[in-house]
Amino acid sequence: MSTPIGDLRFALRLLTRSPGFGAIAIATLALGIGANTAIFSVVDHVLLRPLPYRDSDRLYAVHEVVPKFAHVAPLVPVNAMHFREWRRTVRSFDRMALIGGVALNMTGTGEPERLAGARVSPALFTMLGVRPQLGRTFAEAEDHPGRDSVVVIEDELWRMRFGADPGVLGRKLVLDGRPYQVIGVLPRDFRFPKLASLYAMTIAEARPQIWKPFAVKDDELEAMGDFNYACVVSLKPGVSLAQVAAELGTAQKRISDTLGEHIELLASLVALQDQITGRSRRGLHLLLGAVGVVLLIGCVNIANLLLAQTTGRRREIAIRSALGASGARLVRQMLVESLVLSAIGGAGGVVVSYTAVEAIRLWAPIDLPRLDEVGVDGRVLLFGVVLSVAAGLLCGLLPALRFARADPQDAMKAGARGTTGSPRHARVRTLLVAGEIALSTVCLSAAGLLLHSYVKLLAVDAGFDAQQVVTVE
Numbered sequence: 001m002s003t004p005i006g007d008l009r010f011a012l013r014l015l016t017r018s019p020g021f022g023a024i025a026i027a028t029l030a031l032g033i034g035a036n037t038a039i040f041s042v043v044d045h046v047l048l049r050p051l052p053y054r055d056s057d058r059l060y061a062v063h064e065v066v067p068k069f070a071h072v073a074p075l076v077p078v079n080a081m082h083f084r085e086w087r088r089t090v091r092s093f094d095r096m097a098l099i100g101g102v103a104l105n106m107t108g109t110g111e112p113e114r115l116a117g118a119r120v121s122p123a124l125f126t127m128l129g130v131r132p133q134l135g136r137t138f139a140e141a142e143d144h145p146g147r148d149s150v151v152v153i154e155d156e157l158w159r160m161r162f163g164a165d166p167g168v169l170g171r172k173l174v175l176d177g178r179p180y181q182v183i184g185v186l187p188r189d190f191r192f193p194k195l196a197s198l199y200a201m202t203i204a205e206a207r208p209q210i211w212k213p214f215a216v217k218d219d220e221l222e223a224m225g226d227f228n229y230a231c232v233v234s235l236k237p238g239v240s241l242a243q244v245a246a247e248l249g250t251a252q253k254r255i256s257d258t259l260g261e262h263i264e265l266l267a268s269l270v271a272l273q274d275q276i277t278g279r280s281r282r283g284l285h286l287l288l289g290a291v292g293v294v295l296l297i298g299c300v301n302i303a304n305l306l307l308a309q310t311t312g313r314r315r316e317i318a319i320r321s322a323l324g325a326s327g328a329r330l331v332r333q334m335l336v337e338s339l340v341l342s343a344i345g346g347a348g349g350v351v352v353s354y355t356a357v358e359a360i361r362l363w364a365p366i367d368l369p370r371l372d373e374v375g376v377d378g379r380v381l382l383f384g385v386v387l388s389v390a391a392g393l394l395c396g397l398l399p400a401l402r403f404a405r406a407d408p409q410d411a412m413k414a415g416a417r418g419t420t421g422s423p424r425h426a427r428v429r430t431l432l433v434a435g436e437i438a439l440s441t442v443c444l445s446a447a448g449l450l451l452h453s454y455v456k457l458l459a460v461d462a463g464f465d466a467q468q469v470v471t472v473e
Contacts, residue, residue, distance in 0.1 A: 007336040014337060021309065022341070025302045029345025029391055032295035034352025037376070037384040039291050041357055042364075043284050044383075045374045051273050052191060052373075054129025055234060058094070061275040062086075062231040062248070063200045065266035075200030075268055078231040081221040082255055082265070089251050092236055092244040097124035098214050099230040101195045101205035108174035109161070114473070117175075118195060118208035119215070125152075127234050134158075135169045135184030138213045148215035151175070152184040157209045180212065197276045197369050198230035223259055232272060244269060276369045290443065295387075297439045299394045304432040306338060306399040331400040338396025339389065346388030350376075353384065398428070 015022040050056045063075040064082065083098045100119045105112060122138035130137070132152065142148055151173065162168045171182045195205035220226060235244060245267075252265040270278075310317075320330060354376055364371055 004336070007333050008340065010333070011337040011340040015340070018309070021305060025305065025341050025395075026345045026348060028298040028302060029342055029388075029395075030348030030352055032291075032298040033342075033346050033349030033384060033387055033391060034356060035291040036288075036295050036387055037349055037353035037380060038356035038360060039284075039288050040383050041353065041376055041380045042360060042368075042374050043288050044380060046277055046368070046370045047281060047284060049373075051276070052189075054127075056273065057271075058235045058237070059127070059272035060233050060235065060244075060269045061198055061272050062233055063268045063270065064227060064252075065268055067264050067266065073201060076227045077199055077201065078229045079223070079225065079227050080216045080229060081223050081225070082252070083229070083231055084216070084221070085255055086248065086251050089254070090244070090247045092239045092247050094234045094236045095123040095127040096231065096233045097121040097127055098216075099124065099195065099198060099232065100214065100228060101203075101208075102212075104175040104210060105177075106173055106175055106210075107177075108172075113161070115157070115175075115209045116206040117210040117212065119212055121214050124232065127232070130186065130190055132184040133187045134166060135182070137184055138211075143213045143215055145215045145217055148213040149178065149180050150183045150213065151180045152186060152211045153182060154186055154209045155188040155190070158185045175210075175212075186211075191370070191372060193276050193369055194367075195230065196367070197279075198232065223255060224263065241269060280368055290446070293439055293443055295391065296394075297436050297443075299391050300432050300436050300439075302338075302341070302395040303398050304429055304436075306334075306395060307402060307429055307432070310334070310399045310402060334400035335393065335396045338399070339392035342388045342392030342395065345391070346384060349388065350381065350384055353380070398432075402428070 051059065053059060062078060064078055065074070066076060069076070078098065080098060083096070086093070087096050098119075098121045102117045102119055104115050104117045106115055120138075122140050122143050125132075125137040133155070135152075137152055138150065142150055153168075158164060158168060162171075168182050168185065173180050173182060192207060194207045196203050199205070248267040248269070252267050256263055256265040317330065320333075357374060357376055361371060361374060
């Protein structure tokens with residue numbers, strides 16, 4: 001172990017001899033690695049990790065398709081009567097749940113409050129594998145009008161409104177003037193998406209705080225009535241999407257045949273993870289690519305600085321070679337030096353990533369899904385470590401190869417004459433600078449186009465004067 005430790009000590013001594021160079025290189029790497037780690041945290045939690053539900057790979061959102069109106073809305077929400085027909089005839093579904101948003105005015109327990117709520121089929125919580133921390137969820141017998149006066153509440157509402165009192169079970173709440181009984185409190189780590197993300201259309205449904213049985217009413221069971229609801233299903237194990245699509249198509253044809261005027265009805269299945277995160281996928285990939293290019297520019301810049309520094313160490317190279325150092329030994333010494341830089345920069349990048357993640361959680365677009373799950377954990381830190389090592393190798397590889405291939409006799413002569421490097425070194429450094437400028441130009445052009453589009457969107461005439469107009473909830 002003595003030789004690697006010696007390389008490490010020598011690398012640290014070089015840093016103390018050139019504190020300005022070391023500070024610039026470390027700051028560059030810290031910002032680049034920190035930004036990439038923070039954005040990877042968002043991409044990882046939003047796009048890469050499976051949804052935190054049981055058998056999430058078998059969960060799908062179902063939308064209806066009415067070809068006659070496809071030019072207006074390719075996909076539309078689900079009709080309650082159609083949902084009942086699917087539940088009766090489609091055998092490929094393990095469980096099905098109909099979901100609808102509702103706003104409820106809660107009175108009788110302190111200050112009145114308007115709560116975002118949801119009407120859901122009792123199968124939803126079983127489908128997602130959710131066990132309440134207190135009480136129970138809905139029974140099938142409660143999914144009928146007149147027997148649906150029960151609610152389940154979110155953990156946050158339980159803590160903020162009821163002081164985490166276990167005695168909340170059995171308590172009566174007055175919602176929109178009707179009494180409801182609290183039968184359960186959902187677990188603290190249960191994260192259900194905003195209802196808006198379950199719809200194919202743009203709506204403003206929020207994340208539910210209180211849940212009640214769906215209890216479909218008679219006036220909601222018209223074949224071509226309200227297309228207002230989201231539908232989530234779980235497929236039976238081993239069932240193919242083609243089989244499910246065929247059964248759904250048959251059910252939709254059966255419904256359309258019962259209509260007075262023939263209207264073709266189809267259905268579409270979308271993986272639940274894609275349904276929730278699909279709208280954010282392109283933007284997050286673009287952002288990850290952008291910070292990756294910024295880190296690459298920083299690495300090329302540091303490689304150029306190391307190459308310039310290597311030119312000034314040509315006599316040292318010659319002496320090391322004369323004392324018997326092989327090319328591999330010289331390469332290792334240079335790589336150790338660049339890895340020390342990237343390790344210190346990576347440590348600084350961890351600090352940057354924590355700060356950046358908190359800023360992202362605070363300032364990210366309101367419709368970014370799964371934002372409350374984003375954070376810096378072991379998996380994200382491992383990515384930062386791998387990125388630090390890769391950055392160190394990228395920065396140091398070219399200078400190391402130049403270091404190892406130097407001719408000791410030429411180096412001694414050049415050192416005696418006080419020259420600063422060969423034409424080949426100058427060409428390589430020129431190419432590196434040209435590469436940096438090219439990458440920077442790409443980034444600036446893309447940023448300029450996005451900013452121009454954003455300014456144009458702000459200047460679009462809304463058709464009304466919004467000056468001095470506010471909304472109040």
